[in-house]
Amino acid sequence: MKLYGYWRSTAAYRVRIALHLKEIPFESVSVHLVNNGGEQHHEHYAAINPNELVPCLIDGDLTLNQSLAIIDYIDNQYPNVALYPQEIKQKAQVQALSLDIASEIHPLNNLRVQQYLSQELAVSDEAKSAWVEHWMNIGFKAIENKIASTSGLYCFADEVTVADICLVAQVYNAHRFKVDMTDFPTINKVVENCNRLPAFIKAKPENQSDAVK
Template sequence: MKLYGYWRSSAAYRVRIALHLKGLAFESIAVHLVKDGGQQHQAAYTALNPSHLVPTLVDGDLVLNQSLAIIEYLDDKYPDIALYPQNAAEKAKVKALALDIACEIHPLNNLRVQQYLVNTLPLPESAKLTWSHHWMQQGFEAVEQQLAHSAGKYCFGDTITMADICLVPQVYNANRFKLDMTRFANIRRVVDNCNQQPAFIAALPENQDDAEH
């Protein structure tokens, strides 16, 4: 399998965690989101991913975009170390929490939105931080409340699920944007627990070949 990604993309980071959790070998291909005006806009890449976004997984004939679709495909194909509970209601709760992050926090803060804010509107550079903090804070409030009911060592009890896979990269991003995480005690505890696991360590942005230090 080949994974087209970028070290600091939270969506690619999610897929890396899932691949490592399942112990699957893959080749990483770096798509630099900033260099050359963004390599995700080059024809060779948009032929694979018409959304101009990372990640893309290539598995034989299958070319797949959208991190959650990729991860659930891996979960279907390699069901050992399942990323969702078996019970339909519990599975749905995990999925809702993952989507609270993937649909309500991440899309508002990714690179293309940041670029639009300062290049197109155009707002001053500082608006990127204000904007990101607003949506992350609002999103984390909701996640924190859910974790108060559901979390054990991880987001849902003591087993790693899709919710953890989405939460860890989002918090990494929040730290990068210097969001004050003090009040999000449940989130911090769960993320700390995840970050002690080898799969999460292997997937860290700074541990990728294309990382810039």
């Protein structure tokens, strides 16, 4: 398997965690999101992923984008370590929490949106930080509320699920943008517990070969 990603991409980070949890070997190909006008927009990469975003997974004849689709694909192909509960209602709750992050928090704060805010709308750096903080706060508040009653070691009792994968990557991003996390004790507890696991450590942005220190 070949994973096109970038060390600091939240969505690529999610996929790395899943691959490491399942102990699937993969080749990482770095797509630099900033240098040279953003390599994700170069012809070569746009032909692989017309969305011009990372991550993208190549597995034989399959070219697959969207981190949650990639993770589900991996989960179906390699059921050695389950990333969702088996029970239908529990699985649905895990999916909903993952989407609370992947469809509500992350899309509003990623690079292309921040670029549009500054370049097209001339939004100041201060107002851009407020934007990032606003959407993260709203999202984390809802998640804190949800997992206060479901969490054990992780978001849902004591098994790692896709919800934890999404949460850890999003909280990394929150720290990067200096979002105050003091109001979210359950989230912080879960993230700490995840970050003790080898798969989560291996997947960390700073542990990737394209990381800039």
